[in-house]
Amino acid sequence: MTFARYVFGVVSSMLTICVISMAAVAPHLTIAVDATDAPRKIFHAQLTIPASSGTLTLYYPKWIPGEHAPSGPVIDVTGLKFTGNGHLLNWRRALDDNWTVNVEVPGGVNEVHASLDFVCATPEDNTLFSSGASATDKLAIISWNQVVLYPKGWTSDQITYSPSVRFPSGWKFGTALQVASHTGDEVQFEPVSLYTLVDSPIITGQYFKLFPMNPGQEFPAEMDIAADSPAALQAPPELWEHYQNVPKQALALFGTTHYRDYHFLFTLSDYVAHFGLEHHESNDSRTYERTMVDPQLRMLHASLLTHEYVHSWNGKYRRPADLTTSDYQQIMQDDLLWVYEGLTEYLGDVLAARSGLWDADQYRQNLSAVAAYMDHRSGRTWRNLQDTADSAAQLYYAPHQWDSWRRDTDYYDEGELDWLWADSIIRRQSNGKKSIDDFCKIFHGGPHTAPTVKTYNFDDVVSTLNQVVAYDWRGFWAERLANHGPGAPLGGIENAGWKLVYDESRSDMLRAWEDERRGVNASYSVGLLAAEDGVIEDTIEGLPAARAGIGAGMKIIAVNGRRFTIQVFRDALTAGKNSKEPLQLIVENTDYVRTFNLDYHGGEKYPHLVRDESKPDMLTDIVRPR
Ligand SMILES: [Zn+2]
The missing domain is CATH 2.30.42.10 (PDZ domain)
Known part of the structure; x- marks a missing residue:
């Protein structure tokens, strides 16, 4: 007993020392990325890592924020070598986790030098999201999680980096990182935490346009656009006006920002993966080269940027507690993605319409397509909305085959219908005095802050809705999450004074959708x-x-x-x-x-929304510019 107590005493005092030292001297690393080989789709990185003799355990980020899955592309890390005092060091990957490497550090070494190459996917690989194709002959996106290693034992807030990048000759760049110095094609950025580094990708390219969205105003926002051709940047004047409306309408919706300045990193290329990924002070959004100049593509992808922008408030600032981890190796639990993604899908579409990127009719065309899609999800009979969120880490990678019966990440589309339903209830219960905007001002607004995370759980969503208007919100969401249909949750559309109908005429939106996919949608x-x-x-x-x-x-x-x-x-x-x-x-x-x-x-048969004159038209008010 005495022995045990003695051991316990030693261990606990060591832990205390360890905690103190963690707070006192969190490691500071340097990371230098050579992006000059981007057209070859290979990025070179050099890191210096403080170390002492023994085993240095290093992590490669596994769970990627916003991707909701263990999608860190460790398979594309190549050329990995470590040296100490100029000598090659032995390392081995952990057998129970391929994202972990252990480096043997001899005595007398207080800094380990790591070099690695990140080989970037090509379009033919069909790799998804930020791990997908990210470089062409004329542009590239650098995602720091793909080139970084970090030492075990610290949170992503504690570890700091001095990042630098060497760009291809003459290429311009955009990022939320602050520039410390800029010499030729070499840029040194201000030191940041690992959290901020991973949150701050860089877009770079030969054909580049910087567009200030709200010059001279509080909370500046800009677009940093890289395209595969100069022609792709020649958008019509009204599109720039609509983009300028986006920060204004978002501020009207949320009341404040939780960023200092914001960068839309917009990639226009047919040879990169197409998706959007949110960050606190930027988004990495990638779509077809001609999206800004082709009216059909512009309409189809109008809400890409607004969706990712909404995430600065809903997803980055307000984040589900069990999706919030202190590093990138811990599991991110996806059960509240019907808020994180579902509400963002709703608000992103609304913001696109309020900004003029869609007119009210185009907004309704999109909504009718979403409603019809969910109305024909045969898998709703066995898999409810909650299970689509719980299974997100798998469903993002589901094949197209059996999509309706399996279901995929339906918390976006079904979530959008449900949040419209919630908005319609707020409006009805308050006799039109309140709306989802009031929810957003309480839930996402508050005093302006620099990037920070305020976590929430299911009860917080319910209680905030009750602050807006008293209702059985717990019962509402319990039913929505467990519901098995039949058919889509159309209560929001119906409360808002519209009906989903099918006829033989294709809307412009569905025609564009079919043209883009080069297929026929005979789902209905x-x-x-x-x-x-x-x-x-x-x-x-x-x-x-x-x-x-x-x-x-x-x-x-x-x-x-x-x-x-x-x-x-x-x-x-x-x-x-x-x-x-x-x-x-x-x-x-x-x-x-x-x-x-x-x-x-x-x-x-194709879907449309038609007016139900027996009820007030809420949809038109929902998309009215503020
Ligand atoms: Zn999203």
Whole structure:
């Protein structure tokens, strides 16, 4: 007993010393990135890491903030070497975690030098998000989590870095990092915590435009745009006006900011991964080269930037407690993504409309597409909204096949419908005096701050909603999260004075959607999605195609005896309305060919919202500029 107590006493005093030393001398590292080989899709990094003799355990970030998954691309870390006092050091990867390496540091070494290359995915790899293609001949995005290592035993707030980058000759750059010095193509940035470093990617390119969005105003925001051609930057004047409205409308919505200045890092290229990733003071948003100059692409992707911008408040500043970790190795739990992503999807779309990036009709076209999509999620019968969030780390990487039956990250779209529903209840219960804007001002507003995290849980969401207007919000969300349909949660659209209907005319939005995907969306008629070569991406369980025995991965060869094209398929759906003959599809499946007869005579079907004059029109007020 005495021995045990003695040991306990020693251990606890060591822990105390350790805690004190952690607070006193958190390590300061340098990281120098050579991006001059970006067109070859390889980035070189050099780090200096304080060390002492023994095992130095280093982490490569595994759980990437905003990606909600252990997506740190450790497989693309190459050329990894460590030296101390000029001698090569032995290292080995941890057997229980591939994102951890242990370096053997001999006596007399107080600084370890690490060098590594990050080899960047190419478009053909189909790698997703920030791990996806990030460099072309003319531009690149540097994500610090991909080139950084950090020592075990410290939080991401405690460790600091002095970062520097050497850019390709003549390339310009944009980032939320502060520049300390700039010599030629070499830039030294001010020291930052690991947290801020990972939160501050850099966009760089030969064809580059810096666009101040609110010059001279409080809380400055700018766009740093890199494109694969100068022509892609020649947006029409009204688009720049709409972009200028975005910070203004966001400030009107939230009441303040939680950033010092904000950078929209906007990449326009057909050869990078397409997605948006949020940060406190920037977003990394990537889409097609001609998005700013092509009206169809502009409409389709209008809410990309506003969605990511909303995350500065909803996701970065206010963040689910169990998604908030002190480093990048701990599991981020995704159960509240219906707030983090669902509310952001709703507000991002609303902000796009309030800023003029969409007109009210385009907003409704998008909303009708979202509603119809969720209305045909056969998987809602077994997987509820909560389970889509709980499974997020897997579902981001789900294949397209069986999308409707499996469901994927539906907390975006179903979340949007549910938050519209919540907004409509606030408006109804307050007789039009309050709205989701009041929720945002309480939940996301408050005094202006520099980037910081204020965590929340389910109860905080419920209690803030009750501060806005008293209602059974706990019961509302419990039902929404557990609901299995049938059909989509359309209460918000209906409360707002609109109805979801289907007819034969395609909205501009759905036409653009089909053009972009080079396919046909017959989800709402026979229940299938097919590419232009006839390959079926998905079928909807319970609808005619699936009932007839057709499934994802099969290929339509012919329609009513004629070789498949999208137009032939459309014409056959229309002709079927006035015919008693079944729709005949000849389908290839694993080298076998079969004929399927679909007893379908409903024609093409596409969703729209139509006005319900028996109720006040809330939607028009929701998207009205503030
Ligand atoms: Zn998001």
